[in-house]
Amino acid sequence: MSAAAESAQAKRARLADRPAAAARNVMVVGVGGQGVLLISKALALIGQKQGLQVKQSEVHGMAKRGGVVFSHVRFGEEVWSPTIAKGEVDALIALEWAEGLRWLDYLKPEVGLFIADTRRIVPPFACRDRRFGAPMQYARETPAEVADKVAESYALDATTIAAELGEPRAANSVVLGVFSASTSYAVEDWLAALDALAPSKSREVNRKAFVAGRAWAEAARADPSLRCDPTFPDADAPAPRRQFAVAVAIDPAWCKGCDICVKLCPERCLALNAEQVAVVKRPDACTGCRVCEWLCPDFAISVRAGAVNRGSLE
């Protein structure tokens, strides 16, 4: 066997020995503004620092509007494709709970590692019922249910941890710290990657957030009961919702019957009566959006919407 061949073999053995080498395919998901790309770039830097080949790809079409963002990072001795096939992800890192659930089937079934911030950012299309206080159509799975489906799961309220450090936007660094604990790469290397990527004015808080995330992960690795965020709301528990009500008043003396409010009410609540005066024909459908109030050229409409307190609007 040649020296070069022996050297390559020794290198492969060395890489295979490292815990981090198990996580060759990493997927990072979230929504715009959460710092998905900072995490994936930090992973790429760490991989390069270890002398590995790295391929990174990302999709962030509507990132600035809270849209979906995801990134694939692959590293190893030789990496060809920049994307990871379904069922081939070693580690799925989610900065938003429902986004994490959406990509779960990309994880390797028997060995996949799932790390998620339980922060919930409800997208507009989850608001199927526009009435005040109506429940959202949002993912119902709890961290405990997800933990039953994957090989290894860590769900934490990273945003609150970061907020307690003074910067909730550093939640991505908390999550990065959690992931770092599943690798053998030196803390100094992770912090150097973070320093290279975080804006200078938030470098210090990002470092603290990383350290806090890593400490949380080390505690959770030692005690599995800590791995499921205890503050996560129980979807089956009755929601402590306040009662809301809407009152739309139309002054017939001011209404000239122009029909604007009737045509533009999104819920089709209004109609003109036989005297060509606007009336509320579907009060239960009114969401209190105030479109009618704002558009009435004669100030004939007033809308009151709010929480009900002892039977009347607050």
Ligand code: SF4
């Ligand atoms: S506030 Fe006015 S426009 Fe909005 S839903 Fe109620 S009646 Fe319609």
Ligand code: SF4
């Ligand atoms: S917009 Fe005003 S004036 Fe026109 S129909 Fe409605 S209440 Fe009457």
